[in-house]
Structure formats: C-alpha cells, structure tokens
Amino acid sequence: MDRSLDQLRRRLLIQCRPSQADTAAEIADAHDGGLVLTGAEPEAIVRRLRRRGFGGPILCDADRYSGKRRVSAGRGIRPAWCRRQHDLGLIAVTDSGYLATGNWPGLRTILRAASKQRGPVIAMLPLAARWFFKRPVVEAMARELNAYGVPVAVALEHAGDPFGTQYVVRHFLHLLRTTTVPVLLLRSDVSAIGALCHGAHAAAIGTTSALRHFHPVTPHGRPRPPGVSVFIRHLLSHHRLDTCETVFADTPDTSQFWLCDCVVCDGATPARLRAAGDPATVALRHSLHSQFLLHHELFHRPRTHEQLASAWHENCSHALFLHHQVAEHVDHWRTPLNVRSWYAVTDDPLQRATIPRQPTDRALPSPQPSE
Incomplete structure (x- = not known):
C-alpha cells in the first residue's frame, strides 16, 4: 500500500x-x-x-x-x-x-x-x-x-x-x-x-x-425535505428538530439517552437547537460532532476486527431497542431501514464465539448495551 x-x-x-x-x-x-x-x-x-x-x-x-x-x-x-x-x-x-x-x-x-x-x-x-x-x-x-x-x-x-x-x-x-x-x-x-x-x-x-448518497436521475428532481434534522446518537439516525421535541417530551424513561455531550449541546438535548438564531448551521455542527464522538468511542483504543464488528452490532441493537421504545409513545414512528439492515445482516462475532447459536427473533434486540 x-x-x-x-x-x-x-x-x-x-x-x-x-x-x-x-x-x-x-x-x-x-x-x-x-x-x-x-x-x-x-x-x-x-x-x-x-x-x-x-x-x-x-x-x-x-x-x-x-x-x-x-x-x-x-x-x-x-x-x-x-x-x-x-x-x-x-x-x-x-x-x-x-x-x-x-x-x-x-x-x-x-x-x-x-x-x-x-x-x-x-x-x-x-x-x-x-x-x-x-x-x-x-x-x-x-x-x-x-x-x-x-x-x-x-x-x-x-x-x-x-x-x-x-x-x-x-x-x-x-x-x-x-x-x-x-x-x-x-x-x-x-x-x-x-x-x-x-x-x-x-x-x-x-x-x-x-x-449521503446520490440519487437516480428523475425528470422532476427531488423535493427538499422540510425542516431541520439532527443526528441523535443513541438512535443512530437523523430526525427533525420538531420531532425531537415530541420524542424527548414523551419518553421520560429514556431521557438519559437524549442528552448530548458534543460541544454544541454541552450536555443538553439537541431539541434546544431549534431556538438558535441559525438552526440549520448549529444542527449541522451538532450532527457532525456527535458522529465523530461515536467514531472516537469505537476507535480511540486499539481493537481487533472482531471487537469493532461486535461494538457496532451492539450499537445497532441498542438503537433498535430505543426505536421500539419511542414507537410505543409516538404515533407513526418509523425505525430507519439502515439500522434494521445492519442489525439483521450482521451479528456479534464475540458472542458467536462463546455462546452456542440459538434461534432468535431479529426484531427483538437486547434492551441495553453491556458496559
């Protein structure tokens, strides 16, 4: 190389x-x-x-x-x-x-x-x-x-x-x-x-x-989605700021997962970014910082390929659990297809190496990531 x-x-x-x-x-x-x-x-x-x-x-x-x-x-x-x-x-x-x-x-x-x-x-x-x-x-x-x-x-x-x-x-x-x-x-x-x-x-x-990908060419182009979206780290997905306000208010039992330690949020939830003078700019800054913090969490220390794959699968499992929790309180909630796909296609190679494989329901991930 x-x-x-x-x-x-x-x-x-x-x-x-x-x-x-x-x-x-x-x-x-x-x-x-x-x-x-x-x-x-x-x-x-x-x-x-x-x-x-x-x-x-x-x-x-x-x-x-x-x-x-x-x-x-x-x-x-x-x-x-x-x-x-x-x-x-x-x-x-x-x-x-x-x-x-x-x-x-x-x-x-x-x-x-x-x-x-x-x-x-x-x-x-x-x-x-x-x-x-x-x-x-x-x-x-x-x-x-x-x-x-x-x-x-x-x-x-x-x-x-x-x-x-x-x-x-x-x-x-x-x-x-x-x-x-x-x-x-x-x-x-x-x-x-x-x-x-x-x-x-x-x-x-x-x-x-x-x-974030490129679109097929169509005769009429694509309409721009309304509103400002932000990345929510524990959901592994972007959501509109007004939607975030609803989710955070309706899910007090999972409130600890909505707090963000990025330099923009400084320990608060991203919902407060809606009141900023330029919500789109601060939302972008938050979303990028938040994804880099996730990257740092996974890569800040040496890990084997199996350890990295295991950590990512665990993050997807926990994100799906939280999406299920949100869906119980917020009408018409949609779990992102990419999180579903990653969880369905991959597995935890460390768990596979130590625990005999059992029949599982891929729609029911474990409720919490291990410490």
Whole structure:
C-alpha cells in the first residue's frame, strides 16, 4: 500500500460542498478527521484550508457521476484532474462517470486508467446499488479490483438510503472481505462508521442528504425535505428538530439517552437547537460532532476486527431497542431501514464465539448495551 494512504486508515471524513468547507474543516480538525471536497474547482479552497492550518487529509470528488448532466463511466477519466490534485499535494481521486448496473467495460475503463496514473490515485466508483444485489456479481467485481490493484472509493446511487437494503449491507461487507486493495466509502451517513468497523479503509459522512448518497436521475428532481434534522446518537439516525421535541417530551424513561455531550449541546438535548438564531448551521455542527464522538468511542483504543464488528452490532441493537421504545409513545414512528439492515445482516462475532447459536427473533434486540 502507498504510504500516503496510511493517513486515511480508519479515518472518518466529512463530505461537503465548497460553501461548507470552513465549518467542516474546523470540526474535522477537532476530531483528527478529514475532508472530501465535492466540486470541480477545489484549488482555492484547499490552499485556503492549508494556509489556515488544516493538516488533515483532503480528497476531491469531482462529482461527474450525479445529476442530470452526469457522464457515463465509459467516458473514462481525465488525467489532468489527477495532476491538479497531485499539484496540491493530495492523493488523487479519479473523476469517474456513473457506473450503471452491469457496466463492466466502464468499470474496467476506470480501473485501467487509474492504474496508469503517476502518484497515489484512488479510483472513484460511483455504483448503482443494484451492483450489490447478487453475491457472484460482487465476487466478480472484487476479482477485477484485485487484478488492477488500485485503491477504490465507492459511492452508491439509491432513491433512499442504500444501506437501508439488506443486500447492499450484506454484499458491500462481502466486497470488503474479498478485496486486497483499500476500499473507501464516500457519500454516506452513519453507515460510514459501520463500514469502518467492518474493514473499510476510510469513510465519509455527508453534510446534506444529497451528499449521503446520490440519487437516480428523475425528470422532476427531488423535493427538499422540510425542516431541520439532527443526528441523535443513541438512535443512530437523523430526525427533525420538531420531532425531537415530541420524542424527548414523551419518553421520560429514556431521557438519559437524549442528552448530548458534543460541544454544541454541552450536555443538553439537541431539541434546544431549534431556538438558535441559525438552526440549520448549529444542527449541522451538532450532527457532525456527535458522529465523530461515536467514531472516537469505537476507535480511540486499539481493537481487533472482531471487537469493532461486535461494538457496532451492539450499537445497532441498542438503537433498535430505543426505536421500539419511542414507537410505543409516538404515533407513526418509523425505525430507519439502515439500522434494521445492519442489525439483521450482521451479528456479534464475540458472542458467536462463546455462546452456542440459538434461534432468535431479529426484531427483538437486547434492551441495553453491556458496559
């Protein structure tokens, strides 16, 4: 592995637009994280961040694969884009086009071109989620990745949350297990932390819904969801601030789980952010800090792969228990599909190694995480 890739190992990154770079860099710097700048003109922003002292890793996502003007993977990559990143002292991420399901020529075009670039390069793979529908396809993809020997960054196209589908969780983890090259996950949400616990080299959480995966192209676009949402650490999910007020008020028996120790909340609940002068900005800051605190909780001390997988499964189990508790008090409550998928697909390898496997109801997780 190229030594420059070592700086990314097990790092949580923030994927943002240029307008959010200063805020994202401040938060990433506080938690030893990194950035993924999304856009076609990163030079001025990278130089400004370096002048201001940000020393963490920066990746650049040209984002040629999303939106109505996206290009196909068959268009190849532009070597000049890689050179521009190298000139900034960065690891280059290819400006790949969209990889529709089954576009094997496009996949090979990206990998072949990336393997010929000078300097450290990561091949960007913007994949339709259906690439992960069948295990043999994922195994064939892993063979291609291993043959070219190029580190890759995966972003997933899905109408909702790609990790809300069990086949994506199951087969993305299979890809991590069967590849010999570093695999990064970009454009994700809290599932980025789950991916890190299961062996992803690095992973990025997006600052907006559009940067937590990329959407299929539709004739009419997508309406923006109303309201401001925040990440609730023990639920492992984002919820609107007005919804949080209702939940916190109606669930006094679980009130200890709604308190947040991030620098924004300072021991209070995120519901108070609704009264801030700029709720959207403070909500974003809270959500990023909170996810980094979760990452720190899992990675601050050395753990084996099995210990990390166990800790993540335990977090998902506890989150599902709390969602069930909330659903008993709040009408029409929906448990996020990604938390359900992670819990259903994975298990606790440490518990499996010590306790004979018993028939279980996956809908009834254990009520509390062990101390």
